[in-house]
Amino acid sequence: xxxxxxxxxxxxxxxxxxxxxxxxxxxxxxxxxxxxxxxxxxxxxxxxxxxxxxxxxxxxxxxxxxxxxxxxxxxxxxxxxxxxxxxxxxxxxxxxxxxxxxxxxxxxxxxxxxxxxxxxxxxxxxxxxxxxxxxxxxxxxxxxxxxxxxxxxxxxxxxxxxxxxxxxxxxxxxxxxxxxxxxxxxxxxxxxxxxxxxxxxxxxxxxxxxxxxxxxxxxxxxxxxxxxxxxxxxxxxxxxxxxxxxxxxxxxxxxxxxxxxxxxxxxxxxxxxx
Amino acid sequence: xxxxxxxxxxxxxxxxxxxxxxxxxxxxxxxxxxxxxxxxxxxxxxxxxxxxxxxxxxxxxxxxxxxxxxxxxxxxxxxxxxxxxxxxxxxxxxxxxxxxxxxxxxxxxxxxxxxxxxxxxxxxxxxxxxxxxxxxxxxxxxxxxxxxxxxxxxxxxxxxxxxxxxxxxxxxxxxxxxxxxxxxxxxxxxxxxxxxxxxxxxxxxxxxxxxxxxxxxxxxxxxxxxxxxxxxxxxxxxxxxxxxxxxxxxxxxxxxxxxxxxxxxxxxxxxxxxxxxxxxxxxxxxxxxxxxxxxxxxxxxxxxxxxxxxxxxxxxxxxxxxxxxxxxxxxxxxxxxxxxxxxxxxxxxxxxxxxxxxxxxxxxxxxxxxxxxxxxxxxxxxxxxxxxxxxxxxxxxxxxxxxxxxxxxxxxxxxxxxxxxxxxxxxxxxx
Numbered sequence: 001x002x003x004x005x006x007x008x009x010x011x012x013x014x015x016x017x018x019x020x021x022x023x024x025x026x027x028x029x030x031x032x033x034x035x036x037x038x039x040x041x042x043x044x045x046x047x048x049x050x051x052x053x054x055x056x057x058x059x060x061x062x063x064x065x066x067x068x069x070x071x072x073x074x075x076x077x078x079x080x081x082x083x084x085x086x087x088x089x090x091x092x093x094x095x096x097x098x099x100x101x102x103x104x105x106x107x108x109x110x111x112x113x114x115x116x117x118x119x120x121x122x123x124x125x126x127x128x129x130x131x132x133x134x135x136x137x138x139x140x141x142x143x144x145x146x147x148x149x150x151x152x153x154x155x156x157x158x159x160x161x162x163x164x165x166x167x168x169x170x171x172x173x174x175x176x177x178x179x180x181x182x183x184x185x186x187x188x189x190x191x192x193x194x195x196x197x198x199x200x201x202x203x204x205x206x207x208x209x210x211x212x213x214x215x216x217x218x219x220x221x222x223x224x225x226x227x228x229x230x231x232x233x234x235x236x237x238x239x240x241x242x243x244x245x246x247x248x249x250x251x252x253x254x255x256x257x258x259x260x261x262x263x264x265x266x267x268x269x270x271x272x273x274x
Numbered sequence: 275x276x277x278x279x280x281x282x283x284x285x286x287x288x289x290x291x292x293x294x295x296x297x298x299x300x301x302x303x304x305x306x307x308x309x310x311x312x313x314x315x316x317x318x319x320x321x322x323x324x325x326x327x328x329x330x331x332x333x334x335x336x337x338x339x340x341x342x343x344x345x346x347x348x349x350x351x352x353x354x355x356x357x358x359x360x361x362x363x364x365x366x367x368x369x370x371x372x373x374x375x376x377x378x379x380x381x382x383x384x385x386x387x388x389x390x391x392x393x394x395x396x397x398x399x400x401x402x403x404x405x406x407x408x409x410x411x412x413x414x415x416x417x418x419x420x421x422x423x424x425x426x427x428x429x430x431x432x433x434x435x436x437x438x439x440x441x442x443x444x445x446x447x448x449x450x451x452x453x454x455x456x457x458x459x460x461x462x463x464x465x466x467x468x469x470x471x472x473x474x475x476x477x478x479x480x481x482x483x484x485x486x487x488x489x490x491x492x493x494x495x496x497x498x499x500x501x502x503x504x505x506x507x508x509x510x511x512x513x514x515x516x517x518x519x520x521x522x523x524x525x526x527x528x529x530x531x532x533x534x535x536x537x538x539x540x541x542x543x544x545x546x547x548x549x550x551x552x553x554x555x556x557x558x559x560x561x562x563x564x565x566x567x568x569x570x571x572x573x574x575x576x577x578x579x580x581x582x583x584x585x586x587x588x589x590x591x592x593x594x595x596x597x598x599x600x601x602x603x604x605x606x607x608x609x610x611x612x613x614x615x616x617x618x619x620x621x622x623x624x625x626x627x628x629x630x631x632x633x634x635x636x637x638x639x640x641x642x643x644x645x646x647x648x649x650x651x652x653x654x655x656x657x658x659x660x661x662x663x664x665x666x667x668x669x670x671x672x673x674x675x676x677x678x679x680x681x682x683x684x685x686x687x688x689x690x691x692x693x694x695x696x697x698x699x700x701x702x703x704x705x
Contacts, residue, residue, distance in 0.1 A: 194422040195402070199277060199305070202397040 001054030001155060003045040003116045004108060006101055006135065007038040007073055009066040010125040023234035025125070034069040036185065037120025039076065043188050044150060044181075045118055046077035052153055055079050055112065059104055061089055061097060067206045074201035075193040082108065086210040091224030094126070098134025099221045103214045105139060116153075116160070117180040121146070129182065136180035144173065147181045279305045281604055282417055282428040283396075284404045284441060286313035286388045288590040289576025290434030292331055292597030293604075295387075298394035300605045305426060306388070306396045307419065309403045314384025317436075318554035320461065321502045321509040322484060323378045324591040331598060332390060334372075340386050342377040342504035343482030344369060347475075351538070353489040354659035358538045362485075369481055377482045377502045377509070379463070407431055407441055407572065413613070414445070414571035429613045430604050431572045434597065437557045439565075439578035447574060448565035453516035454645055455559030457497060457584070460526040461511025462534075464546035468506050474542050475503055486587070489655035491533050495522055496645050499533050500587070501542065508543060510534060513556060515645060526553060558584040560641055561634040567625060568618040573600045581630055585637050585704065592630045599624040636704070643703040649688070649696060657684055 009032050016030035045056045058073040060066050061084040070081030082104060089100050108114060117139075119132035129145070136143030148170065149163035158177045163170050165184055193201075211217060220226060244260075246253040261268070281297050283290045286308035294306040310316040322345065328335050336344070346369045349362035368374040392398050408416040408425060416427035433441045437456065442448060468479065475483045482503045491499035497514030512526075512533050519526065534543055557563065557580040564581070567574045575581075576593035583592065603621035607613050625631055644650055661680040665673075685693055 192421060195419055195424045195426060196277070198399045198402060198421065199397060199426070202399050 001049065001052040001116070001153070002057070002112050002114050003048060003054065003118060004057045004059055004105060004114050005038070005041045005045050005073065005078065006117065006119045006132070007042065007058050007060045007069050008035045008120075008123045009033070009060065009062050009069040010035045010123050013124045018236055020236070023236055032065065032068065034072045035120050035123045035125075037122060037124070037183065038069075039072070039120075039190055040185055040187055041118040041120045041181075041183050042073045042076045042078055043190050044183055045116075046191075047188060048116070048150060048153055049077070052155055054115075057082065057108060057112075059101060059108065060084070061092070061100055061104075064208075067208075070206040071201045071204055074204045075197050076190065077193070077197055080207065081204070082207045082209055084209050084214075088211040088219065088222050091227060092222065093227035093229035094128050094130035094134060095228060096222055096224075096226035098131045098138060099226060100214075101131065102135050102138035103217055104209060105135065106216075107209075107214060113178075115155075115158070115177045117141070117178065119180065119182045121182050121184050132180060132182040139178075139180070142175050142179040143182070144175055144179055145182045147183045148187050150181070150187075153177075276416075276423070276425045276427055278416075278427040278429075279303045280428060280608060281305070281430050281432060282307065282426060283432040283434055284417060285309075285434035285436055285576075285578070286391075286398060286400075287317050287384060287434060287436065287576060287593065288387065289578070289581075289593035289597040290432065291384070291387045291391050292594040293432050293434065293575055293601045294396040294398075294597075295331060295391040295394050296598050296601030297604055298391060298396040300601070302605065302608060304391075304396040305428070306391060306398045307402050307404055307417070308388070308398065308400045310400065312385050312400055313388035313398070314381040317380045317384055318459070318461065318552045319380055319556075319590055320459070320500045320511055320587060321377045321379065321504070322375050322587060323383070324375045324588060325373055327591040327595040327598075329372070331594060336371070336373060336376065338386075340378070340382040342379060343477075343480060344373040345375045345377060345482045345484050345502075346477070347481075347483040349483065349485040351485055351487040351489075351491075352655045352658060353487050353491055353536070353538055354656045355490055356537060357659045357663060359658055359662050364483075369478075377484070377504050379504060379507075379509075404435065404441065406444055407433075409445075412570055414569065417441075429571065430607065430618070432597075432600055432604070433572060433574045433578050434576050434593075435578050437555045437577040437580075439574065442565055442574050442578055445569060445572065447567075447569065448563075451557070451559065451563065451580075453520055454641075455515075455557070455563045455580075457513040457515050457556040457558045458519055458526055458553065459511055459513030459556050460530045460551070460553040461500075461509055462530065462548055462552070463504075463550040464508045464510060464543055465506060465549045466508055466543070466546040470545070471503050471506070471508065477503065487533075487539075489651060489659075490536065491539075492518075492529065492651070493522065493524065493532070494648070494652040494655070495519070495524065496641070496648070496651060498587075501539065507549060508546060510539075510543060511552075515558065515641070516555070517645065556584070556589070557582050558641055560584070561631065561638040562642075564631070564634065568603075568615055568622045570615045571613045571618075573603065573618055573621050575600045579625075581634070583633050583637065585640055586633070588633070595628060595630060596625060599628065640703040643699060647696070647699065650700060653688065654696070657687065 011030040017026045056078040058078045058081040122129035133143040146165040148165045152161040280302040283294045283306045298304045347364035352359045403420045404417045485501040487499040495514045495518040499512035502509040575596040581592040582589040607617045
């Protein structure tokens with residue numbers, strides 16, 4: 001069983017500040033962390049490996065300091081990690097990123113055939129959720145999104161049984177392997193890493209690949225050149241204005257509430273398009 | 275099978291990192307364990323870093339370390355409610371290499387320093403708490419961490435776990451510290467534009483100023499306040515012994531608010547934006563609080579060994595130097611293949627022959643004297659302020675008469691004999 005987990009280094013958006021003039025993220029203001037959804041993806045790989053055995057490889061793309069997220073993944077329990085880092089990859093949007101990662105996956109697959117690719121639901125800095133499915137499309141394997149449970153892995157039949165989150169309820173689907181999963185946070189709890197993993201991670205030197213380490217690469221599809229996305233406008237949404245607190249006895253509060261609702265009833269009335 | 279290292283260092287502050295760095299450079303297999311998210315995440319000091327002891331470890335460190343400003347002026351304030359007597363020294367020889375000391379922000383500095391140890395080959399593990407030392411046949415053989423499969427072994431464990439060293443307490447090296455052996459310091463980092471700092475403190479870029487404030491800054495209790503300039507922020511803080519705080523029923527954050535709103539201080543910090551709030555215990559018991567520092571398979575360094583000179587606000591430099599001395603002892607012990615207390619006692623000897631213990635020896639009575647006789651902070655400082663006011667106010671009284679009046683008022687308040695006693699006692703405490 002060979003599981004590859006794609007991970008990304010992101011600024012911690014819980015802390016990050018936004019430059020009010022340019023509306024861009026001030027990356028210096030927040031520490032770089034392993035994208036939280038990706039941490040759950042690595043953790044899920046570790047849980048699967050406990051049952052099936054095998055190898056967990058993590059793959060990331062980013063500047064040289066992104067080796068930190070590979071080390072973090074080793075702490076969680078990955079066996080090895082590859083970082084794609086090269087000026088040629090810089091400025092990539094989701095299309096170019098999924099292209100570069102799929103080329104790296106091709107090479108990884110040649111060394112050791114891949115059974116499962118796991119990604120986080122999305123990165124907390126971009127929130128697009130496009131890279132995972134993009135990779136699946138390029139590799140021509142099934143993408144399975146919104147995964148909340150890996151119910152069964154059948155190595156003989158080469159199938160997986162997956163629970164997906166839907167708007168209401170969930171669905172169970174079976175898929176052939178290899179396939180690609182993108183996971184939700186509720187799929188697992190991140191475990192407190194054991195000491196031997198910590199020592200291994202502190203010692204670990206990630207494998208570094210540049211564009212020259214990949215084969216059959218169309219360079220026009222990489223980096224800024226290969227990124228058709230254009231950011232039209234960025235803005236910080238205005239803070240919602242504070243609500244109003246109703247006071248008095250219950251019946252007074254109810255009548256006040258009714259008054260307000262009646263005043264704003266247009267907001268709640270659905271107008272037919274006909 | 276748990277791993278065995280040559281050395282495990284508990285705590286990646288200045289002492290632990292200095293020790294790990296030196297051991298790693300000498301080819302030892304070092305594991306450095308830090309409980310914070312990263313080194314410096316949990317560490318607090320006023321913010322003055324002295325040059326010499328770090329330069330011993332990293333020559334010309336100021337060319338690459340994340341420092342704030344070289345200190346070119348040191349001011350001392352004896353403050354009363356609405357007045358202050360100020361003296362100090364400013365010298366441009368401190369504005370050029372190799373400098374004298376620097377202001378630093380520990381969260382940045384400690385990360386950089388620990389990275390030096392990692393580059394030298396030490397393994398750094400963050401977010402891991404060492405819960406106890408593993409002891410076999412009376413010898414420390416490793417540590418237990420709070421992680422699964424958390425045991426790790428080593429020939430020597432270096433305890434650099436800070437002021438409230440639970441690990442050395444567990445080994446029986448010291449008892450629970452008394453409230454008069456530790457100071458509680460609270461501080462804030464206040465963001466302020468560079469130009470404002472330069473104007474308010476009369477500085478150029480890359481020049482820093484420190485102000486130590488005695489007297490009303492602690493409402494007359496034993497302790498000091500400080501105000502240091504960073505590049506684009508100020509460190510302001512105040513600390514008193516825990517015992518004074520308990521006795522006077524002071525709340526630390528109220529004391530800091532009082533300081534920030536003091537008429538002598540307020541204009542310097544006005545308009546700043548509070549960026550961080552920090553609080554920490556500082557070991558200020560001096561020589562008498564220094565615990566046993568070497569045992570079988572274990573040494574104690576830095577704050578954990580209570581190595582702070584409160585009078586001269588020195589601590590991080592002593593921490594680094596103690597880490598270095600401990601490392602040298604460990605390296606020698608490794609050559610001998612003997613990690614017994616007798617062997618590691620070479621660290622104790624080196625420590626006691628160094629400036630660290632000699633300085634603590636010099637001031638061993640200071641804190642006790644000032645704690646026991648509160649008149650120095652409570653009475654003499656206001657008295658001096660009143661005297662200065664009288665002396666410098668031009669009102670037609672001849673200066674000689676003013677002098678007589680001042681001396682008379684002082685002796686009248688305290689009594690001639692007691693004034694002489696007080697002076698003698700203070701001199702004895704710091705001589």
